[in-house]
Amino acid sequence: MPDFVPELMREYGDAARAVLFRYLPSEEPRRHLYDLLADYPRRGGRGFRPTLCIATARAFGRTTEDALRTAASIELLHNAMLVHDDIEDESIERRGRPALHVTQGVPLALNAGDALSLRSLRPLLDNQQRLGPWLSLRILEEAERMARESAEGQAMELGWRRDNAVDVTEADYLLMVLKKTCWLAVIYPTRVGALIGTGGAVDLEPFLRFGFFVGAAFQIQDDLLNLTGDQAQYGKELEGDLYEGKRTIMLVRLLAKARRSERERLERLLGRPRGERTAAEIRWARGLMDRYGCIDYARSVAHGLVGAAEHEFSRIFGHLPDSRDKRFLAAFPRWVIERS
Amino acid sequence: MPDFVPELMREYGDAARAVLFRYLPSEEPRRHLYDLLADYPRRGGRGFRPTLCIATARAFGRTTEDALRTAASIELLHNAMLVHDDIEDESIERRGRPALHVTQGVPLALNAGDALSLRSLRPLLDNQQRLGPWLSLRILEEAERMARESAEGQAMELGWRRDNAVDVTEADYLLMVLKKTCWLAVIYPTRVGALIGTGGAVDLEPFLRFGFFVGAAFQIQDDLLNLTGDQAQYGKELEGDLYEGKRTIMLVRLLAKARRSERERLERLLGRPRGERTAAEIRWARGLMDRYGCIDYARSVAHGLVGAAEHEFSRIFGHLPDSRDKRFLAAFPRWVIERS
Numbered sequence: 001m002p003d004f005v006p007e008l009m010r011e012y013g014d015a016a017r018a019v020l021f022r023y024l025p026s027e028e029p030r031r032h033l034y035d036l037l038a039d040y041p042r043r044g045g046r047g048f049r050p051t052l053c054i055a056t057a058r059a060f061g062r063t064t065e066d067a068l069r070t071a072a073s074i075e076l077l078h079n080a081m082l083v084h085d086d087i088e089d090e091s092i093e094r095r096g097r098p099a100l101h102v103t104q105g106v107p108l109a110l111n112a113g114d115a116l117s118l119r120s121l122r123p124l125l126d127n128q129q130r131l132g133p134w135l136s137l138r139i140l141e142e143a144e145r146m147a148r149e150s151a152e153g154q155a156m157e158l159g160w161r162r163d164n165a166v167d168v169t170e171a172d173y174l175l176m177v178l179k180k181t182c183w184l185a186v187i188y189p190t191r192v193g194a195l196i197g198t199g200g201a202v203d204l205e206p207f208l209r210f211g212f213f214v215g216a217a218f219q220i221q222d223d224l225l226n227l228t229g230d231q232a233q234y235g236k237e238l239e240g241d242l243y244e245g246k247r248t249i250m251l252v253r254l255l256a257k258a259r260r261s262e263r264e265r266l267e268r269l270l271g272r273p274r275g276e277r278t279a280a281e282i283r284w285a286r287g288l289m290d291r292y293g294c295i296d297y298a299r300s301v302a303h304g305l306v307g308a309a310e311h312e313f314s315r316i317f318g319h320l321p322d323s324r325d326k327r328f329l330a331a332f333p334r335w336v337i338e339r340s
Numbered sequence: 341m342p343d344f345v346p347e348l349m350r351e352y353g354d355a356a357r358a359v360l361f362r363y364l365p366s367e368e369p370r371r372h373l374y375d376l377l378a379d380y381p382r383r384g385g386r387g388f389r390p391t392l393c394i395a396t397a398r399a400f401g402r403t404t405e406d407a408l409r410t411a412a413s414i415e416l417l418h419n420a421m422l423v424h425d426d427i428e429d430e431s432i433e434r435r436g437r438p439a440l441h442v443t444q445g446v447p448l449a450l451n452a453g454d455a456l457s458l459r460s461l462r463p464l465l466d467n468q469q470r471l472g473p474w475l476s477l478r479i480l481e482e483a484e485r486m487a488r489e490s491a492e493g494q495a496m497e498l499g500w501r502r503d504n505a506v507d508v509t510e511a512d513y514l515l516m517v518l519k520k521t522c523w524l525a526v527i528y529p530t531r532v533g534a535l536i537g538t539g540g541a542v543d544l545e546p547f548l549r550f551g552f553f554v555g556a557a558f559q560i561q562d563d564l565l566n567l568t569g570d571q572a573q574y575g576k577e578l579e580g581d582l583y584e585g586k587r588t589i590m591l592v593r594l595l596a597k598a599r600r601s602e603r604e605r606l607e608r609l610l611g612r613p614r615g616e617r618t619a620a621e622i623r624w625a626r627g628l629m630d631r632y633g634c635i636d637y638a639r640s641v642a643h644g645l646v647g648a649a650e651h652e653f654s655r656i657f658g659h660l661p662d663s664r665d666k667r668f669l670a671a672f673p674r675w676v677i678e679r680s
Contacts, residue, residue, distance in 0.1 A: 029492055032499030084454060088447035107428035107498045110450065114424060114457065115491035121461075121484045125477065133473035137465065140480070144461045151455035152369055158447045159372030 005335040006046075008328045012054045012071070013047020015064060019072035023122055036104055036112035037119070040079045043095040049074045052189035052332070053196075055325040059317055060197025066130060067196050069123035070139055074189055076120035077143070081150065081184065083113035088158055089244050090274055135200055139192050146188035153180025160247050164271045166255050166263065173252045174216060182215025194316075206316050213309035218336045220302040223248040224295065227286065229340065242282045245270045249301060250294040254285075257292040302337045309333035345675040346386075348668045352394045352411070353387020355404060359412035363462055376444055376452035377459070380419040383435040389414045392529035392672070393536075395665040399657055400537025406470060407536050409463035410479055414529055416460035417483070421490065421524065423453035428498055429584050430614055475540055479532050486528035493520025500587050504611040506595050506603065513592045514556060522555025546656050553649035558676045560642040563588040564635065567626065569680065582622050585610045589641060590634040594625075597632040642677045649673035 024038050050071030057067035085091070086099040087106055093099060101109035124143060127136040156176040160168055187208055194202045226241045227250065241248055255263060266288075269281050289295055310333055320326055364378050390411030397407035425431070426439040427446055433439060441449035464483060467476040496516040500508055527548055534542045566581045567590065581588055595603060606628075609621050629635055650673055660666055 029495045029499065032502075033492055033495035036495075084450055088450055105502055106446075108495065108502060110424055110428055111491055111494045111498060114454075115488065115495075117454065117457070118484060118487035118491070121480070121487075125481055125484060128477060133477055137468060137473055137476065140461065141465055144458060144465060147458035147461075148455065151451055151458070152373055154451045155369045155373035155376075155448065155455075158451060159369060162372075162445055162448060 004324070005328060005331050008055065008324065009046055009048050009051045012051040012064070013045075013075075015068060016047060016050035016054070016071035016075050017041065019068050019123065020075050023072060023076065023119060032108055033112060033115060036100060036108060037116050039100055039112075040082055040094065041075070043097060045075070045079075045095065047075065048332075049078055049185060049189050051328075052186060053193040055328050056190045056193025057197040058325040059320050059323060059329060060194060060202075061320075062197045067193060069127050069130075070192050070196060071189075073120045073123040073143070074184075074192075076116060076123070077147075078184060080113050080116035080120060083109055083116065085154070087113075088154070089246070091240065091244070093240070131196065135195060138195055138200055142188060142192050142195070146183045149179045149183040153177070153183075156180070157247060161245050164245075164267065165247070166267045166270065168247050168252050168255070170249065170252055170256075173247065173249055176247075177216045177219045178212050181219040182212045185211075185218055186215040187211030206312060210309055210312040210316055213305045213312060214333045214336060217302045217305040217309065217333065220249055220298050220305070221337045221339070223250065224298055224302075225340070227289070228295065239282055239286065242285055243274055243277055245274070245277075249298045250289050253294040253297050254289050254292055257294070258288060262288060299337075306333045306337055344664070345668060345671050348395065348664065349386055349388050349391045352391040352404070353385075353415075355408060356387060356390035356394070356411035356415050357381065359408050359463065360415050363412060363416065363459060372448055373452060373455060376440060376448060377456050379440055379452075380422055380434065381415070383437060385415070385419075385435065387415065388672075389418055389525060389529050391668075392526060393533040395668050396530045396533025397537040398665040399660050399663060399669060400534060400542070401660075402537045407533060409467050409470075410532050410536060411529075413460045413463040413483070414524075414532075416456060416463070417487075418524060420453050420456035420460060423449055423456065425494070427453075428494070429586070431580065431584070433580070471536065475535060478535055478540055482528060482532050482535070486523045489519040489523040493517070493523075496520070497587060501585050504585075504607065505587070506607045506610065508587050508592050508595070510589065510592055510596075513587065513589055516587075517556045517559045518552050521559040522552045525551075525558055526555040527551030546652060550649055550652040550656055553645045553652060554673045554676060557642045557645040557649065557673065560589055560638050560645075561677045561679070563590065564638055564642075565680070567629070568635065579622055579626065582625055583614055583617055585614070585617075589638045590629050593634040593637050594629050594632055597634070598628060602628060639677075646673045646677055 020041055021038070024041070025034055027034060053071045053074055054064055054067045058064060082094060083100050086094055087101045087110060091099050092102055099109075100112065104112070121140070121143075124136065124140050127139060131139075153176050156172070157180055159165070188211075190211055191204050191207045194204065194207060223241060223246075226248075227239060242251075255266060258266060266285060269277060269285060310330070313330055313333065317326055317329055360381055361378070364381070365374055367374060393411045393414055394404050394407045398404060422434060423440050426434055427441045427450060431439050432442055440452065444452070461480070461483075464476065464480050467479060471479075493516050496512070497520060499505070528551075530551055531544050531547045534544065534547060563581060563586075566588075567579060582591075595606060598606060606625060609617060609625060650670070653670055653673065657666055657669055
């Protein structure tokens with residue numbers, strides 16, 4: 001894997017994070033609000049969402065500075081969503097440390113997530129100075145669309161868990177991922193990057209496909225790492241998804257392939273509250289996934305998605321002059337499934 | 341109390357609500373998202389926030405239609421905040437029915453609150469057509485400021501409860517109310533109403549004072565009704581604030597006035613989880629408030645605030661021609677403390 005993918009992410013990610021921190025006030029109430037807002041951003045993160053925004057704007061011929069506030073806003077909103085996701089999923093770890101609601105309690109963490117989410121509007125409003133009112137408003141419209149798609153995807157996934165749905169199809173799963181993951185992770189960053197890069201003169205439709213293919217591959221790889229990755233590198237509890245009853249493509253596949261008795265045992269396991277799922281049962285479910293080839297199947301789907309993304313890449317970016325940014329965007333889909 | 345205050349609120353509130361519902365899609369995922377978004381708005385509400393916005397815009401000479409999308413956005417955001425507040429406060433009732441997280445579970449209710457909050461941006465973006473890009477962006481900036489103030493106020497209050505603060509002063513309390521209540525309830529609606537009404541040519545500073553005086557009186561009256569009101573009319577559990585350990589002005593006063601032994605018993609009571617506060621203990625604390633004149637004291641503070649608000653009213657609106665809207669704004673502060 002070429003080194004320049006993580007290199008560019010570090011470079012652009014750091015630039016966006018520097019702007020992000022300028023938008024987090026260090027004033028009162030500090031201990032109950034502003035320290036909490038800065039907590040997840042301070043823990044790091046790969047910064048690939050802001051990088052996709054900046055690289056797209058640059059590939060289309062604009063500067064880093066033109067995209068920097070938008071990139072910072074994306075990272076702010078991403079962190080805001082992590083705070084609320086962790087509450088909703090009852091996750092206990094994030095980036096290798098206890099989740100915010102674990103250290104601060106649900107009420108203050110929930111409120112901090114709200115503050116972070118609405119704080120992400122501020123850099124988009126400040127875009128006016130550099131990008132003018134029309135383009136600033138177009139970007140805000142994209143942000144609103146993305147937030148809507150994300151909430152729809154999150155509702156689908158949480159609804160499946162709450163109602164212990166065991167009839168989720170692969171098509172349901174991919175629609176959920178399109179909304180929940182792809183919009184914030186890839187579609188929105190590249191769409192607003194392209195708006196900035198072209199001054200608004202671009203067809204945004206193909207970005208939906210590119211972003212879906214890359215984003216879905218990313219989600220599948222993330223879920224694979226949760227089952228097969230290295231605890232220290234991963235930053236969340238391994239097999240946490242199984243404890244949370246998360247409908248991953250591996251679980252969806254397993255529910256479709258398992259024998260009836262196994263499926264019923266899985267349903268009972270998934271129907272119990274998180275705390276009542278034992279390590280032995282989780283191991284049993286994990287073993288079943290191996291037996292039915294669910295891990296390999298997920299890998300092959302992710303590979304197929306990356307191929308489709310590379311095809312879309314050439315349709316969107318192929319005509320643009322060669323640049324480091326263009327090369328990054330070309331290599332990014334494959335990086336997504338080869339990272340560990 | 342003149343009937344025209346509730347009458348105008350019904351008229352403008354209904355108009356804003358009709359627009360609000362146009363912004364709530366009736367599409368999938370319905371059962372896990374869009375039905376939840378519409379739940380609190382369908383339960384009604386007095387609609388005084390959108391009314392303040394429309395009446396202010398009209399008092400300055402613009403039409404209802406000019407302010408309608410902004411008014412709908414205010415009501416959307418207000419409902420979004422109620423959903424999250426109810427989770428944070430562990431409230432069990434809202435507008436006479438079970439709170440959303442009680443019927444749907446915390447994860448889906450939290451997500452619905454997020455969706456509702458970001459959905460409130462859409463009408464503000466649609467303002468462009470009628471108000472142009474500059475004024476639309478100014479209103480979005482006010483929305484961002486208001487959201488920030490609200491989150492700060494909420495953090496203060498939740499922090500006091502989590503840490504069982506018993507040294508909250510009246511000044512702390514009023515700063516918290518300025519941020520948590522006044523911005524969304526009065527300051528923001530009248531400020532954006534004035535922006536719309538004048539096309540942006542207005543000094544917004546005095547609205548801060550007017551909104552603080554009215555909003556603080558409103559909050560104190562709300563807390564008084566929680567202790568002294570009629571269950572059927574009130575729509576939340578009576579004495580719920582005491583069960584929740586909410587720092588009201590009555591409690592702040594009581595903590596300042598009580599004897600040391602009483603204060604220590606109060607501290608222990610407030611330090612226990614909500615479920616472990618018994619009805620007998622709540623009655624004891626409630627009786628102590630009567631003994632130390634905390635209810636009467638709160639009433640007198642609210643009266644003082646209304647007087648100050650009426651003074652600010654004449655400085656802001658006094659020079660404007662007589663209208664039903666101006667008369668509403670003049671009568672509103674007193675209505676706030678005379679309603680039941």
